Amino acid sequence: MPNFPDHPPFVPRLEKTCFLVICRDGDGSAEPRATHLKGHLDHVEKYWTRYITAGPIREPGGDALVGSVFLVLADDLADAKALMEGDPYITCGMYETITYNEFSNSIGQYIGGKIWESAEAIAHRAAGGPTEDLSKGLNA
Known part of the structure; x- marks a missing residue:
């Protein structure tokens, strides 16, 4: 492995x-x-x-x-x-x-990592926020 x-x-x-x-x-x-x-x-x-x-x-x-x-x-x-x-x-x-x-x-070996920068960004997206927040964090 x-x-x-x-x-x-x-x-x-x-x-x-x-x-x-x-x-x-x-x-x-x-x-x-x-x-x-x-x-x-x-x-x-x-x-x-x-x-x-x-x-x-x-x-x-x-x-x-x-x-x-x-x-x-x-x-x-x-x-x-x-x-x-x-x-x-x-x-x-x-x-x-x-x-x-x-x-x-969202995460794993096949994709080579994870698609979010912070837990806050993923929570924001789960609540209906825009996808681009995943890569920037909320305060970027």
Whole structure:
């Protein structure tokens, strides 16, 4: 694992909206998963720059796949759905449920730090203040 600083550095907020897409497998998903694997991989490789991360999920301690999670960049919900609907795993109907949620990618290794300068700025934004306050602090 790479060495990280003790405290996360400030990083710019992503320009595009992020969507967390959670897909839960239906009964009998192992066969369509195997059948459509190549098409699925072709799709995610073609659009790889639209994914922050993605991958299969399992129950804790389990071996069997129970679904997939995608963190995608999109202009809006329609754009996120259009991206996902091009994936053979979506079109083959193997998922029992698919949920879309807007996601604020705020801190972590993938983004290289955090998107706020101060707790006051993030509290101000959570109360409906402008996003640019996150990068400046409130009294900048």
